[in-house]
Amino acid sequence: xxxxxxxxxxxxxxxxxxxxxxxxxxxxxxxxxxxxxxxxxxxxxxxxxxxxxxxxxxxxxxxxxxxxxxxxxxxxxxxxxxxxxxxxxxxxxxxxxxxxxxxxxxxxxxxxxxxxxxxxxxxxxxxxxxxxxxxxxxxxxxxxxxxxxxxxxxxxxxxxxxxxxxxxxxxxxxxxxxxxxxxxxxxxxxxxxxxxxxxxxxxxxxxxxxxxxxxxxxxxxxxxx
Amino acid sequence: xxxxxxxxxxxxxxxxxxxxxxxxxxxxxxxxxxxxxxxxxxxxxxxxxxxxxxxxxxxxxxxxxxxxxxxxxxxxxxxxxxxxxxxxxxxxxxxxxxxxxxxxxxxxxxxxxxxxxxxxxxxxxxxxxxxxxxxxxxxxxxxxxxxxxxxxxxxxxxxxxxxxxxxxxxxxxxxxxxxxxxxxxxxxxxxxxxxxxxxxxxxxxxxxxxxxxxxxxxxxxxxxxxxxxxxxxxxxxxxxxxxxxxxxxxxxxxxxxxxxxxxxxxxxxxxxxxxxxxxxxxxxxxxxxxxxxxxxxxxxxxxxx
Ligand SMILES: Nc1ncnc2c1ncn2[C@@H]1O[C@H](COP(=O)(O)OP(=O)(O)OP(=O)(O)O)[C@@H](O)[C@H]1O
Ligand SMILES: [Mg+2]
Numbered sequence: 137x138x139x140x141x142x143x144x145x146x147x148x149x150x151x152x153x154x155x156x157x158x159x160x161x162x163x164x165x166x167x168x169x170x171x172x173x174x175x176x177x178x179x180x181x182x183x184x185x186x187x188x189x190x191x192x193x194x195x196x197x198x199x200x201x202x203x204x205x206x207x208x209x210x211x212x213x214x215x216x217x218x219x220x221x222x223x224x225x226x227x228x229x230x231x232x233x234x235x236x237x238x239x240x241x242x243x244x245x246x247x248x249x250x251x252x253x254x255x256x257x258x259x260x261x262x263x264x265x266x267x268x269x270x271x272x273x274x275x276x277x278x279x280x281x282x283x284x285x286x287x288x289x290x291x292x293x294x295x296x297x298x299x300x301x302x303x304x305x306x307x308x309x310x311x312x313x314x315x316x317x318x319x320x321x322x323x324x325x326x327x328x329x330x331x332x333x334x335x336x337x338x339x340x341x342x343x344x345x346x347x348x349x350x351x352x353x354x355x356x357x358x359x360x361x
Numbered sequence: 362x363x364x365x366x367x368x369x370x371x372x373x374x375x376x377x378x379x380x381x382x383x384x385x386x387x388x389x390x391x392x393x394x395x396x397x398x399x400x401x402x403x404x405x406x407x408x409x410x411x412x413x414x415x416x417x418x419x420x421x422x423x424x425x426x427x428x429x430x431x432x433x434x435x436x437x438x439x440x441x442x443x444x445x446x447x448x449x450x451x452x453x454x455x456x457x458x459x460x461x462x463x464x465x466x467x468x469x470x471x472x473x474x475x476x477x478x479x480x481x482x483x484x485x486x487x488x489x490x491x492x493x494x495x496x497x498x499x500x501x502x503x504x505x506x507x508x509x510x511x512x513x514x515x516x517x518x519x520x521x522x523x524x525x526x527x528x529x530x531x532x533x534x535x536x537x538x539x540x541x542x543x544x545x546x547x548x549x550x551x552x553x554x555x556x557x558x559x560x561x562x563x564x565x566x567x568x569x570x571x572x573x574x575x576x577x578x579x580x581x582x583x584x585x586x587x588x589x590x591x592x593x594x595x596x597x598x599x600x601x602x603x604x605x606x607x608x609x610x611x612x613x614x615x616x617x618x619x620x621x622x623x624x625x626x627x628x629x630x631x632x633x634x635x636x637x638x639x640x641x642x643x644x645x646x647x648x649x650x651x652x653x654x655x656x657x658x659x660x661x662x663x664x665x666x
Binding site: 191193213214217218219220221222223225231232233234235244245247248292 | 373564565568569570571572573574575576578
């Protein structure tokens with residue numbers, strides 16, 4: 137279960153005369169285990185900020201966040217790292233390792249979890265084939281198109297079967313066909329029990345895959361359900 | 362899989378991040394200096410032990426105007442002292458140094474006059490005696506002897522040994538300080554190289570961190586690499602130091618033994634500890650590299666998030 141209670145987030149803006157920028161204000165919601173949510177709202181509404189809190193990149197200025205039945209305020213460094221391993225993230229800007237091949241990028245979560253190399257090979261090859269990158273295993277990110285990079289990022293996010301999958305605009309660089317394949321992959325994971333939150337501007341996608349929506353406006357939750 | 366993939370050991374693709382080729386050479390230079398420091402300390406210790414074993418238990422007694430009688434019709438001063446020494450418990454093997462032996466000792470200072478009897482001053486008699494456990498100490502003996510033949514001086518090896526021991530201690534302390542400083546400099550060299558690697562890979566480390574890498578996952582990658590580079594340097598420095606140490610060993614061997622240098626003395630000249638120096642330096646620098654990298658990376662990661 138994911139639970140936000142009265143969560144506020146102010147980015148500290150060092151050196152600026154402006155008061156702290158309020159990114160999120162009194163955000164309050166719960167998502168049951170295995171749930172699926174769309175996260176929508178205009179640009180700058182706070183979608184990425186909300187996801188950052190969930191993938192433990194930042195801590196809230198106020199309120200309490202529970203992730204996968206863990207009170208995140210009580211985590212030490214090691215606990216934070218171990219919880220992160222159960223959360224798959226597709227970043228808005230991909231965040232692939234530039235010096236590693238597509239294969240090695242996708243293999244990272246498995247290697248961090250110290251899986252056997254034979255198993256890594258089987259899983260990574262299969263998943264990359266599934267997202268249509270069978271012929272791109274040895275390519276570095278700079279040798280891939282935007283859409284291909286996005287698919288590598290998606291593969292890396294789901295390879296370790298996370299309990300929670302967070303995707304920030306995962307279809308931004310994909311054509312409709314690829315976007316549908318991706319949604320199919322995400323929904324399969326969701327059916328297997330992974331809780332999923334997908335931030336998107338793509339209203340068509342939301343319409344084709346009906347699910348409860350979290351909608352943000354200026355850092356406030358204006359719709360939940 | 363194709364060979365472009367990260368190697369099995371380089372699970373998170375950070376190994377290549379510290380490609381500092383200069384590091385082994387800097388560590389090698391440090392190891393070389395450390396080996397010299399260590400050799401100095403060992404040599405000082407060996408020489409001191411040797412000299413001490415000769416000096417300990419030996420007393421030298423000087424009797425001025427030895428050929429005068431202690432009283433009218435009495436024995437000569439030197440004979441009276443000799444008799445007294447022979448009767449003192451704990452003192453053995455008291456003997457007068459011959460005139461020629463004395464002349465040989467004094468020749469560097471007095472020239473030919475020391476031996477041809479043309480010296481304008483009367484030389485004191487020198488008596489050498491071995492002392493064991495129950496012998497009186499030099500001061501007490503001196504008082505006793507002076508009461509028989511005024512002006513007699515007792516010089517025990519003890520005072521000299523004390524000064525030698527103090528010298529050895531300070532030499533050892535200096536060598537320890539040199540070793541410590543060299544170790545710290547080596548650690549700093551490693552830390553600088555690791556820091557360069559960290560900032561070069563900052564983005565990658567942030568991403569890996571986000572994927573749930575533990576501090577130890579990241580620190581171990583750097584530490585392993587730093588350990589290998591530093592150990593290579595340690596081995597190199599230790600090996601280069603060997604011939605230099607052997608040469609120093611031969612030089613100092615002539616003080617310790619009377620055997621002429623050459624042949625097997627090359628092996629004999631080096632204490633076993635120095636023969637092991639390449640191994641010791643490899644292990645020590647490996648440890649320094651590992652620790653310095655661990656501390657540097659973990660500190661850096663704490664500041665990162
Ligand atoms: N690191 C930061 N420091 C200061 N302000 C920030 C920072 N990151 C985001 N903000 C501000 O917080 C607000 C919310 O940003 P956020 O990135 O969460 O929006 P978003 O909904 O993801 O937008 P988009 O749809 O364009 O991705 C914005 O006003 C943004 O300028
Ligand atoms: Mg965003």
